[in-house]
Amino acid sequence: MIKSQKNMTKRHKLTTRLWHWVNALCLLVLVMSGLTIFNAHPRLYWGEYGSSDDYAWAAVGSSQTLGYVRLGETKIETTGFIGNWRDSNGQIQKWAFPGWATIPSYYSLAEGRRWHFFFAWIFSVGLAFFMIRSMFNRHVQKDLHISRAEWRPSNILRDVENHLRLRFHETGSVNIYNILQKFSYVGVIFILLPLMIFTGLAMSPAMDANWPWLTDIFGGRQSARSIHFIGMSLLVLFFIVHMITLLLAGPFKQTWAMVTGGKREDSDHA
Amino acid sequence: MxxxxxxxxxxxxxxxxxxxxxxxxxxxxxxxxxxxxxxxxxxxxxxVQRALGDRMELASEYSINDLSPKFRANGTRDPGTPDYAASAAQGFADWQLRLTGLFKKPQIFSLAALLSMPQRTQITRHDCVEGWSAIGQWTGVPLKLLLDLAQLQDSAKFLVFHCADRLGGRPYYESIDLLDAFHPQTIMAHRLNGESVPIENGAPLRLRVERQLGYKHAKYVTGIEAVATLDNVGEGKGGYWEDVGNYEWYAGI
Structure with a gap:
C-alpha cells in the first residue's frame, strides 16, 4: 500500500522508465544498423517493385569527387557526409551513409541485418509490453489521453505560443504533459513506432506469403521500404526535438528524473 | 565558468x-x-514465420501488367566456363539435371525431359537481400514432381542445389528444407517472361523458392542432392553466401 502511494508521487512510472531506456538503446541500434542495410541499395521507390533500372523517388549518388542526394529532380550535394566521405583512415568511401552513422562502421550487410533483427525483437516485445502495461497502470488514460478541452484550438495555440517563448510548463496545470507533448508522444508511441514494425514486416517475403494484406496496405514492398525510411527520418527528427527541449528544460534534472522517477508535483518537463 | x-x-x-x-x-x-x-x-x-499461416501459404502472385520493365540480374551474370559456353552455344540441348544423394531412385533429367513434364507459370516478386525487388513471370517444373519420381529416403532432410557458376573461385550452391521443397511455387524454372531464361538470370535452369530472398534462388542448376545434414557441404552453412558472407540460411526476412 505504502509502495503504491509512493509510486503515485513519481512523475515517471517504473515501466515508463525501464521502457524509455531499453527503447532508446534499441532505436539507436536499429537506426544505425538500418543505415547499413540501406547502404546496400541506396535508392527508394513507390509500388511493389523497384531496382536499378526503375525510377527512384530518392537516391544517393556518388562519384570519385562528390556525393549527392537526389530527391525527385532536385540534386543536393552532400560530399563529405553522404555518398562520398572519408573513413577514419582518410580513405574516400562511396557508400551512402558514413561509418560513424552505421553499425557496424564498416560495410557488412549480413552483420547489419543481424543487429537489426535482434534489436527489432527486443524493440517490438518492449513496445507491446509498454503499451499493455501503460493501459493497466493508467499512464495512457491519465497522462496521454487528450481531453476535449485540450483539443480546443485556443489551447493548442496557447501551447504553441508557450513553446515559442520556451515556456514548457504552465504553472498550475494538473497534466504532466502539455498538448504538444501529448501529440508527439501519442504520435510516436501509437502511430510511428508500430508503423516501423509493420512496414518492416511488410518487406519480408515470408510474411508476404503469410499476410499478403500487410504489404498491400502500404501499397507494395518498395512503398513499405520507403515508408520505413521516412518513418526512421521522423524518429530521428523526434529525437532531435526531444534533445533540444531536454537541454532547454534542464538536462540533468530531466534525465535523472527518467532514471529515478522524479517527483510528480514538480512538473517541468522535456 | x-x-x-x-x-x-x-x-x-x-x-x-x-x-x-x-x-x-x-x-x-x-x-x-x-x-x-x-x-x-x-x-x-x-x-514465427513458419508458425504463422498453414506453412504452404503461397507468395503473392501478380498480373502481366505488374511486370518489371527489366528483370535485374545480380551475382554471376555468366558462368563463363568452356563447358557452359559450349552448352549455351547449342541452346543447352545437352544440359542435365542430376538428382543424387539420399534418393531411392536417383534420376538424370535432360532439359527436353523437363520441358515435356507438367509446368507451372507464376508471376512473382523477387526480393533481393540488398533491398530491391523485381516482378517476373516464371515457368518451370514443380520440384515436387521431380522428387516424386526420385523418391526421397527417410533420412533426407535438405536439398542442396549445385550450380555451374563459381564466385571468387568457389562453386555456388544453395539449400532448402523439405517444407520449401514440396511447396507448390517451388519450381525449376526455364522460362522468364515468356522466353528462355537469359544467361544473366540463370539459364537454363533456375530454382524459384518464392518465400525467401534472392540469394536462395540458385541459378545454372546442374544437380540436386538430397542430404541428411548440411554440415558436409561447402563450409557447412548451407549456401555460398551463408559460407562466404555470413548471410542467414533462412532468408524469409
Whole structure:
C-alpha cells in the first residue's frame, strides 16, 4: 500500500522508465544498423517493385569527387557526409551513409541485418509490453489521453505560443504533459513506432506469403521500404526535438528524473 | 565558468562515448559468440514465420501488367566456363539435371525431359537481400514432381542445389528444407517472361523458392542432392553466401 502511494508521487512510472531506456538503446541500434542495410541499395521507390533500372523517388549518388542526394529532380550535394566521405583512415568511401552513422562502421550487410533483427525483437516485445502495461497502470488514460478541452484550438495555440517563448510548463496545470507533448508522444508511441514494425514486416517475403494484406496496405514492398525510411527520418527528427527541449528544460534534472522517477508535483518537463 | 566546463566535459564525454560505442559495436560484430547471440533472432524469425499461416501459404502472385520493365540480374551474370559456353552455344540441348544423394531412385533429367513434364507459370516478386525487388513471370517444373519420381529416403532432410557458376573461385550452391521443397511455387524454372531464361538470370535452369530472398534462388542448376545434414557441404552453412558472407540460411526476412 505504502509502495503504491509512493509510486503515485513519481512523475515517471517504473515501466515508463525501464521502457524509455531499453527503447532508446534499441532505436539507436536499429537506426544505425538500418543505415547499413540501406547502404546496400541506396535508392527508394513507390509500388511493389523497384531496382536499378526503375525510377527512384530518392537516391544517393556518388562519384570519385562528390556525393549527392537526389530527391525527385532536385540534386543536393552532400560530399563529405553522404555518398562520398572519408573513413577514419582518410580513405574516400562511396557508400551512402558514413561509418560513424552505421553499425557496424564498416560495410557488412549480413552483420547489419543481424543487429537489426535482434534489436527489432527486443524493440517490438518492449513496445507491446509498454503499451499493455501503460493501459493497466493508467499512464495512457491519465497522462496521454487528450481531453476535449485540450483539443480546443485556443489551447493548442496557447501551447504553441508557450513553446515559442520556451515556456514548457504552465504553472498550475494538473497534466504532466502539455498538448504538444501529448501529440508527439501519442504520435510516436501509437502511430510511428508500430508503423516501423509493420512496414518492416511488410518487406519480408515470408510474411508476404503469410499476410499478403500487410504489404498491400502500404501499397507494395518498395512503398513499405520507403515508408520505413521516412518513418526512421521522423524518429530521428523526434529525437532531435526531444534533445533540444531536454537541454532547454534542464538536462540533468530531466534525465535523472527518467532514471529515478522524479517527483510528480514538480512538473517541468522535456 | 563552472557550467561551461561541465558542458564542455559533457560534450567531450559524449563524443568519446559515441566513439567507443562505435568501435565497441565493431568489436562485438566481429566476435563469433556475439554473432551467434544476434543470430538467435533469426531462429525466432524462422520459427514465427513458419508458425504463422498453414506453412504452404503461397507468395503473392501478380498480373502481366505488374511486370518489371527489366528483370535485374545480380551475382554471376555468366558462368563463363568452356563447358557452359559450349552448352549455351547449342541452346543447352545437352544440359542435365542430376538428382543424387539420399534418393531411392536417383534420376538424370535432360532439359527436353523437363520441358515435356507438367509446368507451372507464376508471376512473382523477387526480393533481393540488398533491398530491391523485381516482378517476373516464371515457368518451370514443380520440384515436387521431380522428387516424386526420385523418391526421397527417410533420412533426407535438405536439398542442396549445385550450380555451374563459381564466385571468387568457389562453386555456388544453395539449400532448402523439405517444407520449401514440396511447396507448390517451388519450381525449376526455364522460362522468364515468356522466353528462355537469359544467361544473366540463370539459364537454363533456375530454382524459384518464392518465400525467401534472392540469394536462395540458385541459378545454372546442374544437380540436386538430397542430404541428411548440411554440415558436409561447402563450409557447412548451407549456401555460398551463408559460407562466404555470413548471410542467414533462412532468408524469409
Amino acid at each position: 563552472r557550467k561551461m566546463l561541465t558542458r564542455r566535459t559533457l560534450i567531450a564525454t559524449g563524443a568519446l562515448g559515441a566513439g567507443s560505442l562505435l568501435s565497441g559495436c565493431d568489436a562485438l560484430s566481429r566476435s563469433q559468440t556475439f554473432q551467434n547471440i544476434l543470430g538467435s533472432a533469426e531462429d525466432a524469425n524462422f520459427l
